[in-house]
Amino acid sequence: MYYYNINQARKPFDDVRVRKAFQMSIDRQTILDKNFYGKGELENGVMPRGLACYTPATPIEYNPAKARELLAEAGYPDGVEINLQQVSSWSSKWSDMNQIIQAQVAEAGFKANIVTTDEAAFLAARKVGEAEAYTQVWSADFNDPDNFFYTFFSESGTKTRGYNNNDPEVFAAIETARGMTDQDARCKLYQELTAQIVDKDAAWVPLFSLDHNYVVQPRVKNFVVPWNGWSDMNYYSVEVE
Numbered sequence: 001m002y003y004y005n006i007n008q009a010r011k012p013f014d015d016v017r018v019r020k021a022f023q024m025s026i027d028r029q030t031i032l033d034k035n036f037y038g039k040g041e042l043e044n045g046v047m048p049r050g051l052a053c054y055t056p057a058t059p060i061e062y063n064p065a066k067a068r069e070l071l072a073e074a075g076y077p078d079g080v081e082i083n084l085q086q087v088s089s090w091s092s093k094w095s096d097m098n099q100i101i102q103a104q105v106a107e108a109g110f111k112a113n114i115v116t117t118d119e120a121a122f123l124a125a126r127k128v129g130e131a132e133a134y135t136q137v138w139s140a141d142f143n144d145p146d147n148f149f150y151t152f153f154s155e156s157g158t159k160t161r162g163y164n165n166n167d168p169e170v171f172a173a174i175e176t177a178r179g180m181t182d183q184d185a186r187c188k189l190y191q192e193l194t195a196q197i198v199d200k201d202a203a204w205v206p207l208f209s210l211d212h213n214y215v216v217q218p219r220v221k222n223f224v225v226p227w228n229g230w231s232d233m234n235y236y237s238v239e240v241e
Contacts, residue, residue: 001148001207002135002136002210003135004026004133004135005134005161005162006022006204007129007132007164008163009164010083010133013082015075016200017073018071019201019203021067021068021070021108022067022105023205024061024066024070024108025062025107025108025110026104027104028208030100030104031097031101034100040210040211041208041209041211042207042208043206043209044059046145046148046152046190046193046204047194051143051145051148052143052145052187053145055191057198064104067105068107068109071109078109079109080109080110081111081112082111082112082113083113083114083115084098084113084115084133084135085115085116085131085133085134086114086134087117087119087122088118088119089118089119095116097135115132122134128159129159129160130162131162135207138151140228145177146174150178152204153165153203154174165203167196167197170196170197170201219240
């Protein structure tokens with residue numbers, strides 16, 4: 001799942017109206033189409049499609065005009081300056097995405113500076129909750145919502161990942177969900193957490209998840225796509241005629 005981090009410890013993102021404006025000022029479909037040939041689907045929650053407990057979340061509206069109004073309400077009628085961070089040694093796709101987003105959010109009034117650092121400096125800043133806003137991708141290590149919610153929005157995770165979404169209700173609910181054995185009730189709680197984190201707190205910008213494509217010769221038999229689409233490949237049962 002591709003996403004954009006928002007660090008609430010950094011002004012102006014300490015104001016939820018600014019975070020909501022940032023959410024709705026990004027044309028995610030254009031990024032998916034231009035950078036990934038449209039081979040994926042927009043995501044609107046914390047969990048990507050295919051993960052246990054996944055249900056479609058409320059779509060995030062793309063509306064630069066409304067975003068500009070929110071900035072004005074937050075005290076920035078003439079726009080506001082923000083920093084977008086990228087790492088010099090990472091793939092050029094991240095700088096490409098930052099440049100697209102830099103141009104997109106300008107329409108809403110965000111004056112985005114792209115700040116490039118080396119990986120060590122970025123990771124050190126993120127670990128103590130001081131990273132600037134950045135875009136990244138996360139693939140689940142195991143098929144459970146906890147791998148997303150705890151990683152990014154638990155009391156420890158939200159700081160070490162540079163979110164600083166200090167929401168005690170979210171912290172408590174994530175801890176409760178970890179110990180629940182009623183799967184239906186647990187999934188419902190994660191859906192409620194999604195609404196709290198994405199809609200109410202506007203704590204991050206979910207972007208999209210990509211399709212996984214495989215080319216397999218007809219003579220290859222018993223090839224099975226793993227649960228998460230890309231890793232944990234098991235070839236023991238594969239036969240070649």
